[in-house]
Structure formats: structure tokens, C-alpha cells
Amino acid sequence: MSPELPATAPLGRYQASYFMFSTTMNRHPASSCAWALLWALCLLLSACEENTVEPARYGSLSGIVRDSRTNAPLPNVVITTNPATSSFTTDNEGRFTLPNLTVAQYTLSLRKTDYKSETLNVNVAEGPVTSVEIRMEKSTANQRPNAPNQPAPANGASSQATSLTLRWHGTDPDKGDSLRYDVVLYEGSSTGRQQLLSNSRDTTVAVSGLKYNTSYFWQVTVRDHAGETARSDVWTFQTSTFPELRYLFSRLLNGNTDIYATDGVANGILLRLTNSAFTETSPQLCPTRDRIAYTSNATGQYQIYTMNRDGSAAQVITTIPVEGYYNNGLAYHWSPDGSQLIYARYDKLYRINRDGTGLTLLATAPAGRHFRELDWSMLANKIVVQTIGANAYDAEIYQLNPDGTGLTQVVANLPGRLDSPSFSVDGRQILYTRDLAGIDDPTGRQLNAHILVQRPDGTGLQDLSLNKPAGTNDINPRFSPSGAKIIFVNVANDNITPPEVWVMDAVDGNNRVRLLQNAASPDWR
Incomplete structure (x- = not known):
């Protein structure tokens, strides 16, 4: 006995197939096996749909980390990423390389002692290495050193020997900051200068071979560990008159x-x-x-x-x-x-x-x-x-x-x-x-x-x-x-x-x- 369906009910694809199958089975019992096999095959074919599988793509990221004030490369900066990869550290030249990254956008997080943490979004593309340059600021703002003062000989001194020692005083608002000095000397109206000191910790410098009865000008530049500089005033002194050498x-x-x-x-x-x-x-x-x-x-x-x-x-x-x-x-x-x-x-x-x-x-x-x-x-x-x-x-x-x-x-x-x-x-x-x-x-x-x-x-x-x-x-x-x-x-x-x-x-x-x-x-x- 065949199932009864409402007269107004539409027949779905599977319902229609079932109806035809049932009718055939009732009318032709001898052919039931063939129809059953054909119906199963139709169900199998109708169930198959197309699905595309794409291969993974990779790129690389490299860069350098520098001090924002001095432009010096920063070693030992710890770098992490999101999405997560391995943790990296910059080398002695401030450089790093992150190879074999899946193509995507990454957030880089950078940490170093005495520096502010930095984050940076980077899109890693397939193929060529993606390069970046990152700058980090000191965690505490550095203060410029004070201008050198208290020169010796005193500014405007006269009758000075042709061999003498120049002295000065240097300070920095940042307690414990290391200071280095450059000292230049000019003779009279000459535009040429003599570099007496360069990047030295000393606050004295000996100078000899000066000319008699000549005005000299000198200036000291101080530099702290962060590269901030300050210059002294231009100081002057005059050597003694030529002696009576008989x-x-x-x-x-x-x-x-x-x-x-x-x-x-x-x-x-x-x-x-x-x-x-x-x-x-x-x-x-x-x-x-x-x-x-x-x-x-x-x-x-x-x-x-x-x-x-x-x-x-x-x-x-x-x-x-x-x-x-x-x-x-x-x-x-x-x-x-x-x-x-x-x-x-x-x-x-x-x-x-x-x-x-x-x-x-x-x-x-x-x-x-x-x-x-x-x-x-x-x-x-x-x-x-x-x-x-x-x-x-x-x-x-x-x-x-x-x-x-x-x-x-x-x-x-x-x-x-x-x-x-x-x-x-x-x-x-x-x-x-x-x-x-x-x-x-x-x-x-x-x-x-x-x-x-x-x-x-x-x-x-x-x-x-x-x-x-x-x-x-x-x-x-x-x-x-x-x-x-x-x-x-x-x-x-x-x-x-x-x-x-x-x-x-x-x-x-x-x-x-x-x-x-x-x-x-x-x-x-």
C-alpha cells in the first residue's frame, strides 16, 4: 500500500524519488533490485559538493632597533609577536630576523631594561623580506648637562705662561651621569683650531708651545651618556710678553x-x-x-x-x-x-x-x-x-x-x-x-x-x-x-x-x- 500525501503538498527531490521508487516497486516487483541500486547511486551523486583547499604562505621579517635620541643600535631587545611565534633578541648591532612567518599582520612587542616598551603592527608579505626600523625611548627622560664653568686661567687673564694647564668644572642634573669633554683652542684671529681633548673624562688639559704676547680663545663641550651636549662660554687669556733672552x-x-x-x-x-x-x-x-x-x-x-x-x-x-x-x-x-x-x-x-x-x-x-x-x-x-x-x-x-x-x-x-x-x-x-x-x-x-x-x-x-x-x-x-x-x-x-x-x-x-x-x-x- 502506497503512502498517502496531501494533495497540496509539493514533492521534494528525495520525496519524488521515493515516490517513483515506491510506485515502481509496487507495479514491478521483479525490477525492485535494479531500482534500489539506481536510487542509492542517485543519492550518492547528489550528496557530493565541491570544496577548495589553499596551501599555506610564508614570509620573513627583519629589522634594527635604535635609541631614539642617539640613533645608536640597541642590543638585547626582547621581541615577541602576536600571533605568537618564538621570542627573539636583537644582536650586538641591534638587528633581528624572524624567518618563516605565516603571511599575516603581526603585532611586535619590544622590551629592554631602562627603555619604554614599544608595539608595532607589521604586515608580513609572501616573498621578499619585510624590513622595519624601530626606535625606543629611555624610560626616564634625560636632562642636558650644565654648561662647563669656572675656567682657569680665569676668563680675560693676562701674562700667562706659554706652557700651562687649562681647567674647568662640569656638572649634570642627573645624579651619577657620566660626562665627557671636548676642548678646542684658537690662536688670536686665526680661524684654525687646535683640538686639545676629544671625548675625555678629564677636566684639565696641558698645553705648550704657545706664542708670547698672543691672545688665545678656548671652549669646552660636555656630553652625557645619552649624547646630550652643552657648550661653555668662549673663554680667553693672553700670554706674557716676550722675555729678555740675552x-x-x-x-x-x-x-x-x-x-x-x-x-x-x-x-x-x-x-x-x-x-x-x-x-x-x-x-x-x-x-x-x-x-x-x-x-x-x-x-x-x-x-x-x-x-x-x-x-x-x-x-x-x-x-x-x-x-x-x-x-x-x-x-x-x-x-x-x-x-x-x-x-x-x-x-x-x-x-x-x-x-x-x-x-x-x-x-x-x-x-x-x-x-x-x-x-x-x-x-x-x-x-x-x-x-x-x-x-x-x-x-x-x-x-x-x-x-x-x-x-x-x-x-x-x-x-x-x-x-x-x-x-x-x-x-x-x-x-x-x-x-x-x-x-x-x-x-x-x-x-x-x-x-x-x-x-x-x-x-x-x-x-x-x-x-x-x-x-x-x-x-x-x-x-x-x-x-x-x-x-x-x-x-x-x-x-x-x-x-x-x-x-x-x-x-x-x-x-x-x-x-x-x-x-x-x-x-x-
Whole structure:
């Protein structure tokens, strides 16, 4: 018996199939098995629907974490993500990498001691690495350090030494904050600066080699651990005026000869006035005390130069060089009033103005001889000069008038070397040296050079080197400005030991006192 359905009820798909199946079964029992199989197959096919399965996609994230104030990379920052992945930490360069992340939006959380926590949303895309740069702020706001103060020397100080220590005071509102300093120094109106300190914890710095009578400006910059900076005011000081250094000399040091000035006091002032790769020698202070003359072979031949007493403003004043037999730039001298110089070149004696003008030939030496060492006395109104032959021991001493006339022999050619004639202060005596060993050494070596003094007429001869140590030579003598002393060089006769500058009494050669070691060609005014 078939089921009864309401006349108005619509038939669903499964209901219709069931109705047809039932009807068929009732009408054709023999075919029931075939219909049952067909009906089950229809149900199976009608139950199948399409479902799509997508594969997982991955990307990577990398970045760097920096301090928001200093821009310095931050190591050891802990990074976590949401959705959750593994926990990461930045390396020593502040960098991190998160590989194999499922493509999605992530929230990064960053933590580091003493810094505020940070969060950041990042979309990780498939394929190329997603890069980010993150900045973190200190958890507590840093305060700028106070400007350095309390300078020493005090701002505006004068008469300061050319070697001194600069000092200042630095503080920071943040207790315990570490401070570092930069210090710069400017000379006068110069735009160039000298960096005295850089990133130093010190609050003092030593400076040396400053110029005399010069204004200097300096400034200190302070920096705290967070990189905040503050600058001091620009402070100033002035060095003392140039000292009265009455002694000049030359010194051979490390294969180079230069000019020095000193006050002659033990552990006193010693200044190097020249510093070049050439030989600067035979310094002489002008009688007006404003310029120093010396000779230099910077041009390849010895020329006369002048410079300020502090070594500045050097200028060459000759074009015809100072040269001749055994004349390595030593044959020249100031005029008594400082307006001119006289000098020798071979057998010629010249006079020249201090500015290099007015070159005049004064005299010509006897045949076969060259002019060499000389002096010019105002009170005697005479020039005394050494003439020398081809051999160092072939020497004589003459005097002549300032105009070049009246060339007259004072000391004849004697056995041994004869050198360094000069006048006493009053012009009544002539100093010179002679090797009393009497040897005629073709190399110019002396064994027993003594300082002798006599009148220009040859009378009153006196030996001032009776107290000289054996095996040494007394050479290059000059009277002191007062005439009471003689300054000279004492050196061993081995031609190896460095020379020394000494002083002794002019009256008898007593009271010998060493003034300088490793020094030659002294001048005392």
C-alpha cells in the first residue's frame, strides 16, 4: 500500500524519488533490485559538493632597533609577536630576523631594561623580506648637562705662561651621569683650531708651545651618556710678553743645526727659534735689539737672514752668498748702530743695509787670501777681520776703516790656527784664538787653542786660557755687553765631543762657568 500525501503538498527531490521508487516497486516487483541500486547511486551523486583547499604562505621579517635620541643600535631587545611565534633578541648591532612567518599582520612587542616598551603592527608579505626600523625611548627622560664653568686661567687673564694647564668644572642634573669633554683652542684671529681633548673624562688639559704676547680663545663641550651636549662660554687669556733672552746660540740636534735663545738660567727659558731641514747658524742680535741675524743654506748657499726675536717673520737679505775658505756662513757682523751688516765672500768684503738694499763693496783681501771672521767697533771706529789662505792654519788678522780703507795687519801668520778676532767694548783690545800646539794640520784640527787678548798695536798680549782643561780648545770668544766677562766655546780636541758654551772673567780668565751644553756660535747682548 502506497503512502498517502496531501494533495497540496509539493514533492521534494528525495520525496519524488521515493515516490517513483515506491510506485515502481509496487507495479514491478521483479525490477525492485535494479531500482534500489539506481536510487542509492542517485543519492550518492547528489550528496557530493565541491570544496577548495589553499596551501599555506610564508614570509620573513627583519629589522634594527635604535635609541631614539642617539640613533645608536640597541642590543638585547626582547621581541615577541602576536600571533605568537618564538621570542627573539636583537644582536650586538641591534638587528633581528624572524624567518618563516605565516603571511599575516603581526603585532611586535619590544622590551629592554631602562627603555619604554614599544608595539608595532607589521604586515608580513609572501616573498621578499619585510624590513622595519624601530626606535625606543629611555624610560626616564634625560636632562642636558650644565654648561662647563669656572675656567682657569680665569676668563680675560693676562701674562700667562706659554706652557700651562687649562681647567674647568662640569656638572649634570642627573645624579651619577657620566660626562665627557671636548676642548678646542684658537690662536688670536686665526680661524684654525687646535683640538686639545676629544671625548675625555678629564677636566684639565696641558698645553705648550704657545706664542708670547698672543691672545688665545678656548671652549669646552660636555656630553652625557645619552649624547646630550652643552657648550661653555668662549673663554680667553693672553700670554706674557716676550722675555729678555740675552743669549743666542746654535745647536746640532738629530743631524740638524738650528738657532736657540735662552736666559742663561739653569732650568730657565730655552726657545728654539728656527726649525727646518737646513742649517741655520751664527746668530747675532741686532744692537737695536729688534731683529736677529743668522745664516742659512736653505738656498743651497749660505745667505744672511733676519727674523724677529721670537723667530717669526724671517727674511733673506742677501743675494750674493757668504762663502770662501772655511767660511760656512760665519763671516758677517752687524754695524754698531744696527742699520747695516758687513760680510765676506771670498776675497771681497761687502756692506749691505738691513733690508737688503745698498750692497756696497768695501775692500779686497790681499792676493790669494779670503776674508773670514770679523767685527765692527763703534768706539774704535774700526773693522777687524781675519784673512785666510787655502789652508786653515794660514791666517792673519787685519783692521780697516768702516769705508774699507786703511787695511793694516794686526797679527801676523803664526804657527797653528788663528781665528775669531773681535773687539773689546771700548775698542781698545782685540780678542782672538790661537792653537799654541803650533801644528799646521791640513784638516784644520786644533790641539790646544787658547783665547788671547792684545792691543791693536800688538802690545799687552795676555793669555786668558791658562785654566783651560787639557785636551780641549777654547774658541769663538766674545766680550760680554758689560765687558766684564768673555763668552766662548770649549770643546774637546777629538772633533767628536759636542761643544759647550762657557763664560769667564775678562780680566784674567778666572771663574770659568759652563753656561750651555751641546751649543756653539754664542752671542751675548
